[in-house]
Amino acid sequence: MVPLGVLCAALLVGIDAHAQPDPLPSWNDGAAKKAIVEFVQATTDKASPKFVAPEARVATFDQDGTLWVERPMYSQVIYCLDRVPAVVKTKPELAQVEPFKTVLSGNREAIAKLPMRDLEKILAATLTGMSVEDFKTEAKKWLDTAKDPRWKRPYTELTYVPMQEVLKYLQANGYRTYIVTGGGQDFVRVYAEEVYGIPPEQVVGTAAATKYGYGKDGEPFLTKEPKLLLNDNNAGKVEGIHLMIGRRPYAAFGNSTGDRQMLEYTGAGEGARLMMLVLHDDATREYAYGPAQGLAASKVGTFTQALWDEAKKKGWTVISMKNDWKRIFTFEP
Amino acid sequence: MVPLGVLCAALLVGIDAHAQPDPLPSWNDGAAKKAIVEFVQATTDKASPKFVAPEARVATFDQDGTLWVERPMYSQVIYCLDRVPAVVKTKPELAQVEPFKTVLSGNREAIAKLPMRDLEKILAATLTGMSVEDFKTEAKKWLDTAKDPRWKRPYTELTYVPMQEVLKYLQANGYRTYIVTGGGQDFVRVYAEEVYGIPPEQVVGTAAATKYGYGKDGEPFLTKEPKLLLNDNNAGKVEGIHLMIGRRPYAAFGNSTGDRQMLEYTGAGEGARLMMLVLHDDATREYAYGPAQGLAASKVGTFTQALWDEAKKKGWTVISMKNDWKRIFTFEP
Numbered sequence: 001m002v003p004l005g006v007l008c009a010a011l012l013v014g015i016d017a018h019a020q021p022d023p024l025p026s027w028n029d030g031a032a033k034k035a036i037v038e039f040v041q042a043t044t045d046k047a048s049p050k051f052v053a054p055e056a057r058v059a060t061f062d063q064d065g066t067l068w069v070e071r072p073m074y075s076q077v078i079y080c081l082d083r084v085p086a087v088v089k090t091k092p093e094l095a096q097v098e099p100f101k102t103v104l105s106g107n108r109e110a111i112a113k114l115p116m117r118d119l120e121k122i123l124a125a126t127l128t129g130m131s132v133e134d135f136k137t138e139a140k141k142w143l144d145t146a147k148d149p150r151w152k153r154p155y156t157e158l159t160y161v162p163m164q165e166v167l168k169y170l171q172a173n174g175y176r177t178y179i180v181t182g183g184g185q186d187f188v189r190v191y192a193e194e195v196y197g198i199p200p201e202q203v204v205g206t207a208a209a210t211k212y213g214y215g216k217d218g219e220p221f222l223t224k225e226p227k228l229l230l231n232d233n234n235a236g237k238v239e240g241i242h243l244m245i246g247r248r249p250y251a252a253f254g255n256s257t258g259d260r261q262m263l264e265y266t267g268a269g270e271g272a273r274l275m276m277l278v279l280h281d282d283a284t285r286e287y288a289y290g291p292a293q294g295l296a297a298s299k300v301g302t303f304t305q306a307l308w309d310e311a312k313k314k315g316w317t318v319i320s321m322k323n324d325w326k327r328i329f330t331f332e333p
Numbered sequence: 334m335v336p337l338g339v340l341c342a343a344l345l346v347g348i349d350a351h352a353q354p355d356p357l358p359s360w361n362d363g364a365a366k367k368a369i370v371e372f373v374q375a376t377t378d379k380a381s382p383k384f385v386a387p388e389a390r391v392a393t394f395d396q397d398g399t400l401w402v403e404r405p406m407y408s409q410v411i412y413c414l415d416r417v418p419a420v421v422k423t424k425p426e427l428a429q430v431e432p433f434k435t436v437l438s439g440n441r442e443a444i445a446k447l448p449m450r451d452l453e454k455i456l457a458a459t460l461t462g463m464s465v466e467d468f469k470t471e472a473k474k475w476l477d478t479a480k481d482p483r484w485k486r487p488y489t490e491l492t493y494v495p496m497q498e499v500l501k502y503l504q505a506n507g508y509r510t511y512i513v514t515g516g517g518q519d520f521v522r523v524y525a526e527e528v529y530g531i532p533p534e535q536v537v538g539t540a541a542a543t544k545y546g547y548g549k550d551g552e553p554f555l556t557k558e559p560k561l562l563l564n565d566n567n568a569g570k571v572e573g574i575h576l577m578i579g580r581r582p583y584a585a586f587g588n589s590t591g592d593r594q595m596l597e598y599t600g601a602g603e604g605a606r607l608m609m610l611v612l613h614d615d616a617t618r619e620y621a622y623g624p625a626q627g628l629a630a631s632k633v634g635t636f637t638q639a640l641w642d643e644a645k646k647k648g649w650t651v652i653s654m655k656n657d658w659k660r661i662f663t664f665e666p
Contacts, residue, residue, distance in 0.1 A: 055526075055532055132575060176534075185576075185579075186579075189579050193388075199388055200578070200579030200580055201509075201534075201577070201578045201579055201580065203579065207576055209572065210572045210575050210576070211568075211572070212568035212569075212571045212572060212594055212598075219601050220571070220594065220597045220598050220601050222571065222572065222575055229562065229563075229576070230562075235544075235545035238545045238553070238555065239542065239543045239544070239545060239555065242465060242543050242555055243518075243540055243543070243562070243577075244534065244576075244577055245533065245534045246518075246519075246522050246533030246534055246536065247533055247534065261545055261553065264553045265545075265553050268552050268553050
């Protein structure tokens with residue numbers, strides 16, 4: 001005979017096992033969490049007038065500042081600066097040429113002041129001129145060893161837990177989740193599968209042309225060329241989505257003016273659409289920059305008052321890191 | 334009581350239902366069919382040393398001449414020629430300008446003789462300058478009504494049944510099948526899902542840039558620009574595969590020198606790889622052009638002696654339409 005207590009415990013366990021677990025446990029209850037859950041329910045319930053066929057379920061995510069930390073500098077830019085000594089080793093004449101001379105000096109203040117055209121020279125010198133395979137190997141090596149100066153952890157650990165939950169929640173509901181980033185497509189592809197569960201073919205990013213050629217044993221390979229093919233920022237994000245996906249997203253997530261057109265394009269579609277902007281307003285747990293609460297707009301990840309106004313006018317949801325997120329990182333105490 | 338005959342019939346039906354059906358019923362037994370079946374078995378059997386993880390299963394297919402008829406002219410070129418009167422209606426000044434004047438004359442011989450630079454003018458005038466939505470609507474309308482002059486059927490019916498079987502067979506075994514075509518990416522996307530079960534994001538083709546802008550009610554839209562972004566032919570096919578997929582294919586199918594680099598790149602990968610070329614050697618049921626049996630190479634879908642030699646040297650399989658395919662079209666008697 002089964003004692004009543006055991007039976008009750010079994011029943012409770014049974015109930016528990018069948019209860020719908022919260023798909024977004026790191027989110028506080030509020031308008032942002034509600035918007036996500038309602039969107040997923042409305043677009044995946046066959047009885048809903050807003051049902052979306054599985055093949056059309058596309059969600060796009062900006063990366064820097066939306067899925068992971070972008071301050072004090074984009075991690076790819078830090079990678080490029082770190083690569084300068086290796087590049088100069090193969091081309092010693094660059095050691096006395098700006099901006100390489102400044103980067104080699106290690107003077108952080110001077111490096112931070114380098115104008116955009118100098119930064120572009122550094123990106124071109126460190127991201128092109130090698131085979132795509134060699135680039136992948138180098139980038140992977142850096143990602144395995146480099147550490148963020150504030151948290152002393154690999155950059156790949158600086159992803160936001162609440163956004164990881166959104167990715168998993170959408171994926172579990174038949175959405176193909178794409179990264180649509182101003183960052184380098186080849187760079188992001190190196191870690192996107194491991195970090196976000198996003199395969200290379202679902203990474204849309206700024207892309208340089210490649211050139212097909214043959215090695216000394218006749219083996220074919222691709223070389224990364226210093227020729228911009230797609231500048232995946234601002235309007236370029238929509239153009240990149242058309243080029244690489246060929247469908248209008250049903251959901252789009254960003255955090256800066258560089259994501260504005262992607263959200264506009266998503267919102268201009270029919271039926272249920274979800275547009276969200278991550279607002280960095282938590283100086284304690286992460287960083288605070290942007291127009292809310294009188295914060296000045298930042299150069300990296302600019303969230304202007306105009307973007308804020310457009311979001312309010314068009315019904316886009318602004319996610320407050322401070323108020324909407326219970327925790328931000330996996331390593332938080 | 335069940336009569337013995339009924340019981341036996343039921344048993345036979347039972348056996349029949351569980352027998353492995355032939356995945357390639359339109360293929361004659363031979364080296365080509367064997368190569369496909371062995372490749373799929375080796376790469377999907379977990380116990381095989383050549384097993385390929387599901388996420389890496391990518392197969393690429395040229396379209397014109399590989400999945401459907403490309404003679405006497407690529408169907409997209411016929412679309413562009415058919416569009417000329419509509420373009421001239423909106424820009425009457427073109428009526429007296431070459432090559433539009435020749436196209437409007439309807440003189441087929443003169444049209445066939447137009448040099449490449451004139452053809453490019455026609456492609457630019459008919460494929461760019463409109464929104465991507467308007468282009469899609471126009472192309473769909475044409476595909477629904479235009480007919481091939483020889484078979485008097487819509488172009489979308491001129492797909493090869495044996496290749497449709499290969500697509501379905503690979504898809505059923507976890508392969509993501511991509512079209513990698515010299516044709517226009519936007520044009521092929523209009524029908525690829527319906528005709529081949531290939532969604533827009535799995536069509537890699539020659540692509541023009543698009544430009545983001547706003548309509549008179551502020552609605553965002555993309556305009557097709559006369560600026561080539563990706564020439565998805567020859568080496569461009571490999572560059573397009575890297576840009577759009579970011580993975581090396583395990584199987585690649587083509588029919589002309591424009592597919593050579595794609596097959597080389599596929600074959601240079603480790604493990605099991607399948608490289609196949611469709612040879613047009615059936616003048617009765619389709620067309621005959623190419624180097625086999627003393628056929629002269631054609632301008633459309635060039636299959637040179639050099640390609641033939643490379644295929645033999647590298648172990649690529651040449652598919653003889655005449656000998657390997659039991660039937661070519663669904664509408665065959």
